[in-house]
Amino acid sequence: MSTENANDKSVEGKEKRHGACLGIIQPVQDALYVLSGKWKLPIIISLTFGNKRFSEMAKEIPKITDRMLSKELRELEMNQLIKRTVYDSIPVIVEYSLTDHGKSLSPVIDVLYQWGKEHRQKII
Incomplete structure (x- = not known):
């Protein structure tokens, strides 16, 4: 700029x-x-720590409902930020992971994290 x-x-x-x-x-x-929205970045951050099943993410992200998590996962998949993998097993296992496109958000998240820490210190 x-x-x-x-x-x-x-x-x-x-x-x-x-x-x-x-x-x-x-x-x-x-x-x-x-x-x-309130949930997409927390979902992406959760997946930066490894592939997760739905229930694992639901436990990691405070106050998100199953319905909202499901909706947000569909939108993130539609935007090619995450990948949904279904394993042919009994019971069926579904796992979510970041795509390379989703991983490209890492520097953005790092900058937001740093700014958020500094902002919190400034206003508290």
């Missing part, structure tokens, strides 16, 4: 800044749309 032309008062300069601003806003909105 460059502010190279921040002092440019011309119409052309304003149009460039407007375009640059929109160029940043759209991808951020896309990311927030995919990760929106």
Whole structure:
């Protein structure tokens, strides 16, 4: 994000800044749309510690209902952030894991974690 032309008062300069601003806003909105809500990031964080079955995640994530966990897992799978694997066994075992695309969120989560710790210290 460059502010190279921040002092440019011309119409052309304003149009460039407007375009640059929109160029940043759209991808951020896309990311927030995919990760929106209270539960998607906790689910992804849970899976960063290894593959999990539904019941394991339900126990790890405080206050999430089974219905909400199921809904969020479907959406994360649809967005190719997690993979659902069904093992042909008796009883049937279903396991969830992060895809490479889901693992690519690790630096984002690290930055959010650090910011959240610093923010909490600042406001408390």
